[in-house]
Amino acid sequence: MATPKIFQSAWLYFAGALLLVVLAVVSQVQVHVPQERPPGTIEDVRALEGRDDVNLLFIVIDTLRADRMDAYGYSRTTSPIMAELASSGIRFAHVESQSSWTKASMASLWQGMYPERTGIQRYFQSLTEDAQMPAEVLRDAGFRTGGVWRNGWVAANFGFNQGFDLYVRPHAQRRVGMIVGNPSARNLTGTDYDASEVAFEFLESYKSERWFLYLHYMDVHQSLYADTSPIYGTDVSDFYDSSIHWVDRNVGMMVDALRDRNLLDNTMIVIVSDHGEGFFEHGQEGHARTLFREVQEVPFIIVPPFEIEGGLVVEPHVANVDVWPTILDLLGLPPLDRADGRSLMPLIEAAASDGPPSDEARALADRSLFSQLDLSWGQVEAEADPLIAMIKDGHRAIARPKLERHRWLYDHNVDPLERQNIAEQEAERYAEFRAEMDAFLAEGKESAVETKDIELDQMRLHQLRALGYVVEPRTRKNPAPKE
Numbered sequence: 001m002a003t004p005k006i007f008q009s010a011w012l013y014f015a016g017a018l019l020l021v022v023l024a025v026v027s028q029v030q031v032h033v034p035q036e037r038p039p040g041t042i043e044d045v046r047a048l049e050g051r052d053d054v055n056l057l058f059i060v061i062d063t064l065r066a067d068r069m070d071a072y073g074y075s076r077t078t079s080p081i082m083a084e085l086a087s088s089g090i091r092f093a094h095v096e097s098q099s100s101w102t103k104a105s106m107a108s109l110w111q112g113m114y115p116e117r118t119g120i121q122r123y124f125q126s127l128t129e130d131a132q133m134p135a136e137v138l139r140d141a142g143f144r145t146g147g148v149w150r151n152g153w154v155a156a157n158f159g160f161n162q163g164f165d166l167y168v169r170p171h172a173q174r175r176v177g178m179i180v181g182n183p184s185a186r187n188l189t190g191t192d193y194d195a196s197e198v199a200f201e202f203l204e205s206y207k208s209e210r211w212f213l214y215l216h217y218m219d220v221h222q223s224l225y226a227d228t229s230p231i232y233g234t235d236v237s238d239f240y241d242s243s244i245h246w247v248d249r250n251v252g253m254m255v256d257a258l259r260d261r262n263l264l265d266n267t268m269i270v271i272v273s274d275h276g277e278g279f280f281e282h283g284q285e286g287h288a289r290t291l292f293r294e295v296q297e298v299p300f301i302i303v304p305p306f307e308i309e310g311g312l313v314v315e316p317h318v319a320n321v322d323v324w325p326t327i328l329d330l331l332g333l334p335p336l337d338r339a340d341g342r343s344l345m346p347l348i349e350a351a352a353s354d355g356p357p358s359d360e361a362r363a364l365a366d367r368s369l370f371s372q373l374d375l376s377w378g379q380v381e382a383e384a385d386p387l388i389a390m391i392k393d394g395h396r397a398i399a400r401p402k403l404e405r406h407r408w409l410y411d412h413n414v415d416p417l418e419r420q421n422i423a424e425q426e427a428e429r430y431a432e433f434r435a436e437m438d439a440f441l442a443e444g445k446e447s448a449v450e451t452k453d454i455e456l457d458q459m460r461l462h463q464l465r466a467l468g469y470v471v472e473p474r475t476r477k478n479p480a481p482k483e
């Protein structure tokens, strides 16, 4: 019997094979509707503490000054994704970091404690068991805890891994079109996408459990962006802006990764930074040398697992020491025992209300806030040379007790960019502020956390220098490297 002509056609077999492939694919893929965050109100913020399903994605973007983000009014659209997250979340408009270099600032941020009390002010100082870290609180509350970081100052040898089930520095991969704008920091290999990739794996592994992920991005520190050409101009400040745009895209990839796993409606995202970056506003490029606003004012954005229409903006000045007291309060978890910082919930309530602020909100807004930098932080045997800054009544005062003529006072009401030093004109006010700073220093030492000094091998010192830090252990204890 002759085969009908149609069955001899190669096209028929091709079409049949294609149909089988399509059926096979469809049967494997479940119908997947990406879940957006549902609408919510201040009531839902209050109710967070009673929920037992909320995960926490804690993103630190190293060296990110707030005023370079569109969410904070910048003219360039450097960070549209974070701006959108902020617009339906809680944004703190004025946030003081506690130091202008990573290790001192991160030790404060985690413990909710000022540098005077964390005891972490020199490059060789390390946290000990005595430090109470939020990851420990979260782990004890049943969270899977993960940390992914690319800055050597938060490495395990400095004690920052306490409380983490996983604490990972991602493997550095080469990327096409990667440009590093910061000439003093060209030796860190890889990009923040390496960290994002590890974060995706973490989410995939623990999506069905309750988790806390700390993700510390580093490319803004390097002014690195993974494009073939910069988005903005080509001076060092333009490169910096381009790198913010690149890291913003990584934040977007994290949001997509949460959405793909249906985790957006049960994950709270928090975005913060450890310090800013100077571009010669006060004679310095970089950070870790001063305590002026450009290195001190950082973002703090809380993205709850729901969208608050129009978002909430907290205007009074707050500080990085408040970040963890606030997060733990929101999630209904035990507070840090010895924190200097406070839960900002009363200020969030005030931002959501049309009425007058509560007494608690007023007290928080009226607090004095402090930041510190030991100018000898990169040396072993040099005597301490502390800088201290205080934010109070819309002013910033800075003192350098070792050199009394170095004194600064700025009135943010008329001079938000800190261009006019009025310490001499307003000597009385400066003296008042200075007395309060002295009292703060005297008090802090008495209740300090135990730390230890560690020996850093040449490899670690080399890694830190590769970030552009001037760490100079040229002493008998730590001789100069032979390189």
Ligand SMILES: [Zn+2]
Residues within 6 Å of the ligand: 062, 063, 101, 102, 103, 221, 274, 275
């Ligand atoms: Zn840093």
